Amino acid sequence: MAETKERKLPPPAISEETQAYWDAAGKGKLLVRKCTSCGQAHHYPRTICPFCFSDKTEWVEASGKGTIYSYSVMRRAPVPYAIGYVTLAEGPRMLTNIVDCDLDKLKCDQPVTVVFKPTDGGPPLPMFTPA
Amino acid sequence: MSIKGKAYIAGIFEHPTRLAKDISLAQIHAQCAKGALEDAGLTKDDVDGYFCAGDAPGLGPMSMVEYMGLKVRHVDSTDTGGSSYVLHVGHAAEAIAAGKCKVALITLAGRPRAEGMATGTVPRSRGGTPTPDDPFEFPYGPTVVNMYANCAMRHMYEFGTTSEQLAWIKVAASHHAQYNPHALLKDVVTVEEVVNSPMISDPLHRLDCCVITDGGGAIVVVAPEIAAKLKRPKVKLLGSSEFIKTQMGGKVDLTYSGARFTGAAAFAEAGVKPSDMKYASIYDSFTITVLMQLEDLGFCEKGKGGAFVADGNLISGVGKLPFNTDGGGLCSNHPANRGGLTKVLEAVRQLRGEAHPKVQVKNCDLAIAHGTGGSLGLRHGSATVILERE
Numbered sequence: 001m002a003e004t005k006e007r008k009l010p011p012p013a014i015s016e017e018t019q020a021y022w023d024a025a026g027k028g029k030l031l032v033r034k035c036t037s038c039g040q041a042h043h044y045p046r047t048i049c050p051f052c053f054s055d056k057t058e059w060v061e062a063s064g065k066g067t068i069y070s071y072s073v074m075r076r077a078p079v080p081y082a083i084g085y086v087t088l089a090e091g092p093r094m095l096t097n098i099v100d101c102d103l104d105k106l107k108c109d110q111p112v113t114v115v116f117k118p119t120d121g122g123p124p125l126p127m128f129t130p131a
Numbered sequence: 132m133s134i135k136g137k138a139y140i141a142g143i144f145e146h147p148t149r150l151a152k153d154i155s156l157a158q159i160h161a162q163c164a165k166g167a168l169e170d171a172g173l174t175k176d177d178v179d180g181y182f183c184a185g186d187a188p189g190l191g192p193m194s195m196v197e198y199m200g201l202k203v204r205h206v207d208s209t210d211t212g213g214s215s216y217v218l219h220v221g222h223a224a225e226a227i228a229a230g231k232c233k234v235a236l237i238t239l240a241g242r243p244r245a246e247g248m249a250t251g252t253v254p255r256s257r258g259g260t261p262t263p264d265d266p267f268e269f270p271y272g273p274t275v276v277n278m279y280a281n282c283a284m285r286h287m288y289e290f291g292t293t294s295e296q297l298a299w300i301k302v303a304a305s306h307h308a309q310y311n312p313h314a315l316l317k318d319v320v321t322v323e324e325v326v327n328s329p330m331i332s333d334p335l336h337r338l339d340c341c342v343i344t345d346g347g348g349a350i351v352v353v354a355p356e357i358a359a360k361l362k363r364p365k366v367k368l369l370g371s372s373e374f375i376k377t378q379m380g381g382k383v384d385l386t387y388s389g390a391r392f393t394g395a396a397a398f399a400e401a402g403v404k405p406s407d408m409k410y411a412s413i414y415d416s417f418t419i420t421v422l423m424q425l426e427d428l429g430f431c432e433k434g435k436g437g438a439f440v441a442d443g444n445l446i447s448g449v450g451k452l453p454f455n456t457d458g459g460g461l462c463s464n465h466p467a468n469r470g471g472l473t474k475v476l477e478a479v480r481q482l483r484g485e486a487h488p489k490v491q492v493k494n495c496d497l498a499i500a501h502g503t504g505g506s507l508g509l510r511h512g513s514a515t516v517i518l519e520r521e
Contacts, residue, residue, distance in 0.1 A: 007272075009270055010269065010270050011270065012265075012266030012267070012269070013261040013265050013266050013269070014266055015261070015263070015266070017263075018266060018267075022266075040380075041381070042380035042381045043267070043378075043380070043381035044263065044264055044266075044267035044268075046263070049380075050379075050380035051380055069285065069383065069385075070281045070282070070284045070285035070288070070385055071281065071284060072277045072278075072280035072281050072283075072284055072332045072333050072334075073332065073333045074252075074274065074276075074277045074280075074331075074332045075329075075330050075331060075332060076252045076276070076331045076332065077252070077272070081272055083271055083272055083273060083277050083278075083281070084281055084284075085281065085383050091381065092380070092381025092382070093378070093381050093383040094267070095267065095268050095271055095273065095509075096271055097272070108284065108285060108288040109288075119270060122270075125270050125271070127271075
């Protein structure tokens, strides 16, 4: 297992627009922003839909399921870590870390599920681990 | 309206330093400006347009216009990272075509080595108001190298591209760099040496990464009536294009770059096609950057870049598409961590017939320079110019 040591995670710089996302993360829930006009979910979350520019967007709770779109194991770091994009079951791809696993055995399109990891003084970060 | 034939590159200069411990940032900008104006046969007082990006000290162009004692009637400080200066050439041509200036000066300088900057392996620090993406990215540790590595990983997965194929890009650059006395890395390397160099961020090895250097460069773009009076070989701008490629609201696609759009647009404006190019300057922050851009610019089919770059196809005198004959960012110079300007410089040298004799392309009359700035794996600015020797 490559990931034995813990990385110290910086807190996200939260804006008023996405406070609810981080409040939900604190309760172990992953939210996505969905547009009720065009029906599409997007990431990172915005108030105005980046696809149709409608302001009729809302928070929906994600299933927490997804697959690894791509990743890289950063070796040149005090604690090596995997950074990549996960394709959520709801559609959008989000940048994240793949954790709690053997970093040498990751694969593209591998199924993963959400976990939350504490940050240094901020809300926890949604990350993913092999399902 | 088109910029085709409306502007010429009349002067170029590349600072010979690769470690600028005893020179200031503004000084490097000015030395490069002086060098490019002397190369053109122009003076400071001829300059009426000035272009710079985020590497210049101060707010936009103001500090440098003052420092160099310029009097300009047109400025542009568009910053798309390392591609800015390729984009500036296009913007300069637009300004000249619109009558806003006649002699446009573009400068670049930086001292990441002298300042001990952790360039590629540490997330860029957050200053000022965070960008809207910041809370959803920065805490996860995106660095320059690991996000380009994400592109390489997906490319390998979808298209079967191999580390050995990527290595050929570095090998080609090193074959060229051996003839450049200013290149940081002058040793010719092999595919084996590249793939056996330490892994930095899978699948990119140390030798898949560009150099980190101090230095800079400058370009002088002029109106046709100015170019007609100068003694240097004439390099005409035929086409230019720019594009911002994003994460598209979460519809992330790492398999292509903005070059897909800038290449098509610039070739259309120029009225030429990829196979007409005798030489190509292709942004080379990493080997994968080159491979993806070659595909996107139309030099080969999407997914076939690995086969295209293999077996020395990018080596001058050996392969079909000589690229980065100065050694590029992979071996020679990546000043200020921004490699777009030096891409234009080597294309101009090739078109003038002033590249090193060992790498000079015979009858080089058409060339492309392409830049990518920002992060290929997050969001980036692409810019392309097509140039012709007249």
